[in-house]
Amino acid sequence: MLHYSIVFxxxxxxxxxxxxxxxxxxxxxxxxxxxxxxxIITVISLLLGVFNAK
Incomplete structure (x- = not known):
């Protein structure tokens, strides 16, 4: 998605x-x-990764 953002x-x-x-x-x-x-998707993914890491 970042690729499309840069293209546009x-x-x-x-x-x-x-x-x-x-x-x-x-x-x-x-x-x-x-x-x-x-x-937004990046921040959500990072937060989920931090909270799910055990």
Missing amino acids: FVIALIAAFFGFSGIAASAAGIAKILFFIFL
């Missing part, structure tokens, strides 16, 4: 460079959402 971020940068503001905003929004989902 790169697409946003390329689109912003060429002046496609609508596409850049959409891709940046998708990248932000995917990054935060990845971050």
Whole structure:
């Protein structure tokens, strides 16, 4: 999921460079959402790993 976040971020940068503001905003929004989902899943996984380790 982090891979897709980075891909959409790169697409946003390329689109912003060429002046496609609508596409850049959409891709940046998708990248932000995917990054935060990845971050939440990572924190949950780490917490579960800490509490389940015996």
